[in-house]
Amino acid sequence: xxxxxxxxxxxxxxxxxxxxxxxxxxxxxxxxxxxxxxxxxxxxxxxxxxxxxxxxxxxxxxxxxxxxxxxxxxxxxxxxxxxxxxxxxxxxxxxxxxxxxxxxxxxxxxxxxxxxxxxxxxxxxxxxxxxxxxxxxxxxxxxxxxxxxxxxxxxxxxxxxxxxxxxxxxxxxxxxxxxxxxxxxxxxxxxxxxxxxxxxxxxxxxxxxxxxxxxxxxxxxxxxxxxxxxxxxxxxxxxxxxxxxxxxxxxxxxxxxxxxxxxxxxxxxxxxxxxxxxxxxxxxxxxxxxxxxxxxxxxxxxxxxxxxxxxxxxxxxxxxxxxxxxxxxxxxxxxxxxxxxxxxxxxxxxxxxxxxxxxxxxxxxxxxxxxxxxxxxxxxxxxxxxxxxxxxxxxxxxxxxxxxxxxxxxxxxxxxxxxxxxxxxxxxxxxxxxxxxxxxxxxxxxxxxxxxxxxxxxxxxxxxxxxxxxxxxxxxxxxxxxxxxxxxxxxxxxxxxxxxxxxxxxxxxxxxxxxxxxxxxxxxxxxxxxxxxxxxxxxxxxxxxxxxxxx
Amino acid sequence: xxxxxxxxxxxxxxxxxxxxxxxxxxxxxxxxxxxxxxxxxxxxxxxxxxxxxxxxxxxxxxxxxxxxxxxxxxxxxxxxxxxxxxxxxxxxxxxxxxxxxxxxxxxxxxxxxxxxxxxxxxxxxxxxxxxxxxxxxxxxxxxxxxxxxxxxxxxxxxxxxxxxxxxxxxxxxxxxxxxxxxxxxxxxxxxxxxxxxxxxxxxxxxxxxxxxxxxxxxxxxxxxxxxxxxxxxxxxxxxxxxxxxxxxxxxxxxxxxxxxxxxxxxxxxxxxxxxxxxxxxxxxxxxxxxxxxxxxxxxxxxxxxxxxxxxxxxxxxxxxxxxxxxxxxxxxxxxxxxxxxxxxxxxxxxx
Numbered sequence: 001x002x003x004x005x006x007x008x009x010x011x012x013x014x015x016x017x018x019x020x021x022x023x024x025x026x027x028x029x030x031x032x033x034x035x036x037x038x039x040x041x042x043x044x045x046x047x048x049x050x051x052x053x054x055x056x057x058x059x060x061x062x063x064x065x066x067x068x069x070x071x072x073x074x075x076x077x078x079x080x081x082x083x084x085x086x087x088x089x090x091x092x093x094x095x096x097x098x099x100x101x102x103x104x105x106x107x108x109x110x111x112x113x114x115x116x117x118x119x120x121x122x123x124x125x126x127x128x129x130x131x132x133x134x135x136x137x138x139x140x141x142x143x144x145x146x147x148x149x150x151x152x153x154x155x156x157x158x159x160x161x162x163x164x165x166x167x168x169x170x171x172x173x174x175x176x177x178x179x180x181x182x183x184x185x186x187x188x189x190x191x192x193x194x195x196x197x198x199x200x201x202x203x204x205x206x207x208x209x210x211x212x213x214x215x216x217x218x219x220x221x222x223x224x225x226x227x228x229x230x231x232x233x234x235x236x237x238x239x240x241x242x243x244x245x246x247x248x249x250x251x252x253x254x255x256x257x258x259x260x261x262x263x264x265x266x267x268x269x270x271x272x273x274x275x276x277x278x279x280x281x282x283x284x285x286x287x288x289x290x291x292x293x294x295x296x297x298x299x300x301x302x303x304x305x306x307x308x309x310x311x312x313x314x315x316x317x318x319x320x321x322x323x324x325x326x327x328x329x330x331x332x333x334x335x336x337x338x339x340x341x342x343x344x345x346x347x348x349x350x351x352x353x354x355x356x357x358x359x360x361x362x363x364x365x366x367x368x369x370x371x372x373x374x375x376x377x378x379x380x381x382x383x384x385x386x387x388x389x390x391x392x393x394x395x396x397x398x399x400x401x402x403x404x405x406x407x408x409x410x411x412x413x414x415x416x417x418x419x420x421x422x423x424x425x426x427x428x429x430x431x432x433x434x435x436x437x438x439x440x441x442x443x444x445x446x447x448x449x450x451x452x453x454x455x456x457x458x459x460x461x462x463x464x465x466x467x468x469x470x471x472x473x474x475x476x477x478x479x480x481x482x483x484x485x486x487x488x489x490x491x492x493x494x495x496x497x498x499x500x501x502x503x504x505x506x507x508x509x510x511x512x513x514x515x516x517x518x519x520x521x522x523x524x525x526x527x528x529x530x531x532x533x534x535x536x537x538x539x540x541x542x543x544x545x546x547x548x549x550x551x
Numbered sequence: 552x553x554x555x556x557x558x559x560x561x562x563x564x565x566x567x568x569x570x571x572x573x574x575x576x577x578x579x580x581x582x583x584x585x586x587x588x589x590x591x592x593x594x595x596x597x598x599x600x601x602x603x604x605x606x607x608x609x610x611x612x613x614x615x616x617x618x619x620x621x622x623x624x625x626x627x628x629x630x631x632x633x634x635x636x637x638x639x640x641x642x643x644x645x646x647x648x649x650x651x652x653x654x655x656x657x658x659x660x661x662x663x664x665x666x667x668x669x670x671x672x673x674x675x676x677x678x679x680x681x682x683x684x685x686x687x688x689x690x691x692x693x694x695x696x697x698x699x700x701x702x703x704x705x706x707x708x709x710x711x712x713x714x715x716x717x718x719x720x721x722x723x724x725x726x727x728x729x730x731x732x733x734x735x736x737x738x739x740x741x742x743x744x745x746x747x748x749x750x751x752x753x754x755x756x757x758x759x760x761x762x763x764x765x766x767x768x769x770x771x772x773x774x775x776x777x778x779x780x781x782x783x784x785x786x787x788x789x790x791x792x793x794x795x796x797x798x799x800x801x802x803x804x805x806x807x808x809x810x811x812x813x814x815x816x817x818x819x820x821x822x823x824x825x826x827x828x829x830x831x832x833x834x835x836x837x838x839x840x841x842x843x844x845x846x847x848x849x850x851x852x853x854x855x856x857x858x859x860x861x862x863x864x865x866x867x868x869x870x871x872x873x874x875x876x877x878x879x880x881x882x883x884x885x886x887x888x889x890x891x892x893x894x895x896x897x898x899x900x901x902x
Contacts, residue, residue, distance in 0.1 A: 319893045319895075347896055348895060348896055349893055349894070349895050349896075350892055350893070350894060351894040351895060351896035352891075352892075352894040353892060353894075354896065390887050390889060395885070426655055427655065428779075429782070432651070432654060432655060432670075433670060435654075435655060436654055436661070436664065436669075436670040437670065439661065440661070440664065440665050440669060440670070441669050444669070445884045445885075446884065446885065447881050447882055447883055447884050447885055448885075449885075453885070480885075481881045481882050481885060482767055482880060482881050482882075483882070484767045484878070484879075485767055485770070486767070486770055486771045488770040488771070488773070488774055488775040489766070489767060489770045489775055490775060491770070491774060491775020491776050492766055492770055492775040492776065492777070492778030492779060493775075493779075494776075494779050499779070499783075504776050504779060504780075506776050506777065506780040507776060507779045507780045507782075507783050510780045510783040510784045510787065511783050511787070513784075513787070514783070514784070514786075514787025514788070514790070514791065515787075517787075517791065518787065518790060518791050518794065521791060521794075521795065522791070522794045522795065522798055525795060525798045525799045526798055528721075528722065528725075528741075529798060529799070529802045529803075531722055531725035531726055532725050532802075532807065534725060534726070535724065535725040535726070535727070536807075538727065
């Protein structure tokens with residue numbers, strides 16, 4: 001009984017286990033089946049009535065006729081097309097036996113259409129036929145790569161098959177090895193279109209067509225074409241031809257310390273075909289593009305935002321200089337070589353001022369003698385953070401600006417210019433005021449004359465030269481601030497002379513008077529005081545009698 | 552040199568009538584005798600000039616001090632007020648002036664200017680203080696005239712030959728060459744030097760200061776080089792004055808022995824004895840500190856003085872205000888010359 005009971009229990013357990021196992025297996029099978037279906041669905045190409053998933057083995061059917069035929073299709077316009085296909089070329093092509101998925105004839109030539117007997121071919125000419133057939137490439141190659149060739153919408157389109165061939169489509173490897181380059185040459189010769197940069201063709205193909213990031217030669221293959229330009233809405237012409245040699249000689253060019261700058265370093269994300277230019281005017285175009293410089297030269301760019309040009313631009317003055325106005329865009333050269341380049345650069349926009357400067361003592365030396373020391377525009381105005389010269393701070397600090405050179409004894413010795421000019425100015429009422437303002441309240445507007453009030457701003461002349469105008473105009477100059485000044489008044493300024501018996505003897509004598517009288521008086525008083533101290537000390541030491549008398 | 556606007560306060564010693572204090576006379580009286588002498592003097596003074604405004608406030612002061620046996624009257628309140636004006640304006644002038652002089656070379660000077668606000672502020676304060684100093688000097692002239700004309704004081708600040716001898720003897724005494732301390736009058740040679748130095752200094756500073764303040768007007772009459780010369784003199788004289796004050800004045804009235812007379816009006820006996828032995832003898836002999844003028848005569852002279860000085864004073868005050876607002880030397884702020892700066896020479900080059 002006991003054993004029978006145990007037997008039953010075993011059978012039941014076995015049954016239960018079997019049911020559970022079956023359920024589990026069923027679920028697994030179901031899941032697997034589902035995954036398979038899903039996989040199958042994703043693998044299935046989009047349903048296209050013309051697209052077939054034919055077995056390449058079926059090619060034999062087609063090749064029965066097409067392998068070795070001398071037949072030609074005659075198009076309505078009279079052009080002809082041979083119908084034979086080389087099976088070896090087909091097999092060796094990118095779509096052939098080496099392909100990931102070998103294509104059948106019917107993969108491209110849809111079986112719906114290519115049943116035998118074939119209907120008449122599409123198109124009125126071989127070319128039209130080719131254009132129509134080439135569209136089939138895009139069924140698989142949905143995102144054709146960049147090219148600089150005109151597309152199908154053009155009157156003279158260049159389509160996929162023109163370069164890649166039809167049945168003998170070249171593999172990627174073949175392109176890298178340069179095999180199809182002949183196609184380009186042949187086609188260009190046939191079309192009568194000059195093939196730009198022919199020696200670089202292979203490079204362009206490698207870099208431009210297959211690289212992720214296009215390189216300069218790719219861009220330059222078009223942009224070295226002469227007289228390439230765009231017309232903007234304003235009617236202005238934006239030239240886009242680049243002088244390759246000048247570019248390579250530029251600061252960003254081949255000798256650059258960093259590396260040859262790539263077009264796309266600045267023209268970030270550019271590819272062909274380009275996005276349309278949205279600027280309406282040339283100026284607008286430049287203002288849209290100069291910020292590219294900030295990518296590398298951020299510090300300089302930021303400095304310009306707060307300077308006189310940046311402020312003017314922010315206020316809406318489109319003429320305000322931006323990076324490329326001074327430095328150029330593609331042909332950036334070392335801005336201070338030769339040194340005169342600096343002032344000439346500024347002169348591009350500040351023409352009137354430049355003309356004044358050119359005739360000044362500084363300008364003449366710079367532009368005619370290539371003097372290495374005279375002030376150029378930027379020595380006084382600064383470079384990227386140019387302050388507004390109309391601000392009080394500029395006026396107040398200007399003597400220090402001039403003094404930076406004119407108080408430098410070593411520098412001035414070269415030109416036999418006295419450095420006393422600075423000291424004597426600063427020691428004078430005007431100079432002291434300007435110095436103190438600059439030190440303590442630089443932004444406060446002053447009524448004190450600074451160097452340029454008498455010597456001129458950009459048209460500074462050698463004061464020793466005849467007709468320099470400084471002495472002659474002194475009274476007039478004084479009267480700008482001292483309207484009631486008489487003819488004697490200008491002499492109250494010692495004209496940078498240190499007073500001597502020759503120049504300003506009265507001042508010289510007064511100075512000497514006090515130089516003598518102060519030590520004499522104070523010395524005498526001091527002596528008297530010391531004798532008094534001596535007596536007090538002496539008498540105190542003497543004792544009672546001394547004390548009585550002294551105190 | 553500033554501390555001595557004392558001439559007017561010192562009344563002419565009526566030597567002919569009262570004083571006649573000879574150095575040979577016995578100088579030392581018993582202590583008890585002194586206060587009575589002083590008190591008598593004061594009483595006479597008060598009685599003689601009961602209505603004199605300048606001296607009325609003194610009474611309490613003098614009586615209070617008069618109780619002390621060991622002090623003698625030296626400066627009346629009017630003199631002390633004059634000293635206060637001069638002291639204050641001189642100090643302000645020095646504090647605002649010297650930093651301007653040394654602003655280029657001394658960071659301390661720059662710090663002082665910054666502390667006082669700005670250079671314009673410092674110049675403004677300097678000019679107000681100059682006005683106070685000049686006003687004080689003019690006031691001193693008026694009080695001097697009062698003392699010389701109304702009170703008929705002897706001009707005791709005038710230098711004499713005896714001052715020269717006093718100075719030499721003082722030096723000899725200090726060096727131990729003689730044993731006798733020279734006996735000096737109410738204003739000794741050192742004080743006279745300081746007084747006249749102040750007169751000279753104030754004159755130089757006022758004239759050169761006016762020139763610097765009004766260079767346009769000055770150069771209408773004088774050559775232009777007078778302005779830098781005035782600046783040189785203004786600076787040199789200032790330095791001389793400040794050094795003299797520090798060395799001479801500070802030593803003599805503060806360091807050597809503290810001299811309280813400019814604050815209290817009274818000088819202790821020991822200092823009187825050392826510095827003004829002749830005056831001490833005169834006072835102890837019953838002399839008046841300041842001359843006594845009979846009431847009717849005093850009243851007559853004062854009527855004349857006040858009438859004239861009111862008119863002259865008004866004119867002088869008007870002249871001073873005119874001089875201190877003399878010219879508009881320069882425009883306030885240099886006008887900005889703005890110009891069109893964008894004048895392109897050629898089109899910006901191609902890309």
